[in-house]
Amino acid sequence: MSSESDVIIIGAGSSGLSAAKELSRLGLSYTVVEGSHRIGGRAYSEEIAPGVWFDLGCSYLHQAHANPFVAIADELGIPVAKDKGDLFEDDRIGHYRNGRPLTEEELAVHNRFWEECHSAIEASVTRGKDLAISELVDLENPYCIPYMAAMASLNTLDIDETSAADYFDFGGGQDIPVPNGYGNLVATWGHDVPVSLNTKVEKIDWSGPGISAETSKGTLKGKTVLTTVSNGVLNAGDILFNPVLPDWKQEAALGLPTGTENKVCVHFDRDVFGPDGRGWHSTWHDSDKTEDHAAGFEASVMGLNTGIVFTGGRHAVWMEKQGQPAFEDFAVSRIADVFGNDVRNHVTRSIATAWTSEPWTKGSYSMATPGNAHQRQKLAKPLNDRLFFAGEATVQTAQATCHGAYLSGVRAAGEIAAVLT
Ligand SMILES: Cc1cc2nc3c(=O)[nH]c(=O)nc-3n(C[C@H](O)[C@H](O)[C@H](O)COP(=O)(O)OP(=O)(O)OC[C@H]3O[C@@H](n4cnc5c(N)ncnc54)[C@H](O)[C@@H]3O)c2cc1C
Structure with missing residues (x-):
């Protein structure tokens, strides 16, 4: 480790x-x-079965048209499933209430509710407001149950805690899966960067002209x-x-x-989904029981025998506290809602994530709370030309x-190069 x-x-x-x-490209040390x-942080893949990779963190190349990892994967010869970027388009999603698919009329009502929610958010944001999503949607609508679950899973917070403006700010585009793992892609791309692993930064002193960083392996000096x-x-x-850090930065x-x-x-x-089962499925019950909580899941997206169940917000934190067997049971129940109880006889293994208790992230990814969508710009701002900020939370769109x-x-x-050179 350079001192x-x-x-x-x-x-x-x-x-x-x-x-x-x-x-490095700019000539700075x-x-x-x-x-x-390990490197990769929240990009991390594990092999759940020989040759079958599960991404515990990022799995989709979102906004594929503007995503630099698409070109990086191409350069590295790593396959990305460009033909499977339509997973979340409306006509690719199955909807199941109390274990049966919605009829065409029900689906029309369901889709209308989603459109109304979107229009209400758009109108509020266009008026310059930054309210909680829960203030803008009809919470009594029966289709609000899957809506709330989907939004919590997407945004990591429940809709009463989610900034409508931050949600609305996210740019669209295709979501492309990476067959051998997005985490593996990031690790392969990043392997040539020298990194001091197992080195925790405990304290940053930026009181003087330079920086001193106390780590678990000693003190480092730097200009920034x-x-x-x-x-x-x-x-x-x-x-x-x-x-x-100044109050505005902490806020x-x-x-x-x-x-x-x-x-x-x-x-x-074995393939419990069948050729028509591949895709995204949203399932919910008209029940208050936590074990019946609504969820969405990916069925065999890459043509492999896996189902990946997603949950977000308070329910995700609660499931994490219940532990792996309860989380597996919840996930298998949601898959059984759609593909029948026989799937229970064919489970070989499961991996459940626990991002809230992950000490190196303490959560999954950032979401603005109501009134705070504008904070991303502030979070990104440097301090005294010495302390700089990057990471997913500092980004807009x-x-x-x-x-x-x-x-x-x-x-x-x-920004650093502009100061130092
Ligand atoms: C469940 C889940 C699903 C996701 N799905 C997607 C998706 O489909 N597509 C997508 O694009 N994104 C997705 N994301 C988000 C994406 O993974 C993250 O936004 C991105 O990987 C964050 O990168 P980062 O560099 O900002 O932070 P990180 O990857 O968290 O990197 C920060 C690093 O800092 C290290 N660190 C922390 N504290 C210290 C310390 N004191 N000293 C030294 N090192 C420290 C950490 O170990 C970590 O490696 C998902 C994330 C999760 C959790």
Whole structure:
């Protein structure tokens, strides 16, 4: 680990790695310190069965038309499923209430409700308001149950805690899966960046002309520091700053909490979905029981025998606390809602994520709370030409994504170069 550099980069996720590569291109020196034992951060793939990869964090190349990882994958010869980018288009999604598919009339009413929600959000944001989504939608509508579950899973917070403006700000585009894992793609792309692993930054002193960073492996000196850690980590006070961060910066991080999306990948010993079952399914019950909670799941998207069940917000935190067997049971029940109880006999293995208790992120990804959509810009602002900020939470329109994090690293490297050269 170099003891003196132009930039100390905290974190080797997508943003820290892209910043390192860009600094190198700009002729500046850096030291990347990573608290965990691996690079990639929230981009992380695990093999659930031989040759079958599950992404615990990012899995879709969102906004594929503007996503730099599409070209990176092409350059590295890593396949991406460009023909499967239509998964979330309306006509590809199945809807199941109390274990049976919606009729055409019900589907029309369901779709109209979603359109009304979208129009109400758009109208409110256009008027310059930043309200909670729950203030804008008809909570009594029977189709609000799957709507709330889908929104919580997408946004990581429940709709009463979600800024309509931040949600609306997200740019659209295709969502392309990566057959061998988005996490593997990021790890392959980032492997040439020298990183000091298992090195936790505990304290940043930016009181003098330079920076001193106390880590679990000793003190580092640098001209600047770039922090890429999640707001979950920042808000928990895991890194002490001397002097403390100004109030407006702390408010920006607090207004963009790292909420929770959790997933359970269930692997089956055979194709339980059939050729017509592949796709996205939304399932819910008219019941107050937590075990009947609504959820969406991906069925065998890559033609493999897996179902991946998604949940977000308070339910995701609660499921995480119940532990792996309860989470698997919940996930298998949702898959059984659509494909029948026989699926229970074919489960070989499951992996459930637990992002709230993950010490290096303390949550899944950022979402603005009502009134705080504007904080992303403030979070990105440097302090005293010494302390710089990148990471998914500092991004607008591609916020909360892996490629947004990448772009933030490039942006921050440019800001640093402008100061140092
Ligand atoms: C469940 C889930 C699903 C997602 N789905 C998608 C998706 O489909 N598509 C998409 O584009 N994005 C998705 N995302 C979001 C995407 O994964 C993240 O936005 C992106 O990976 C964040 O990158 P980052 O560099 O900002 O942060 P991170 O990846 O969190 O990197 C920060 C690094 O800092 C390290 N660190 C923390 N504290 C310290 C410390 N004190 N000292 C040293 N190092 C420290 C961490 O270990 C981490 O490696 C998903 C995320 C989750 C959790």
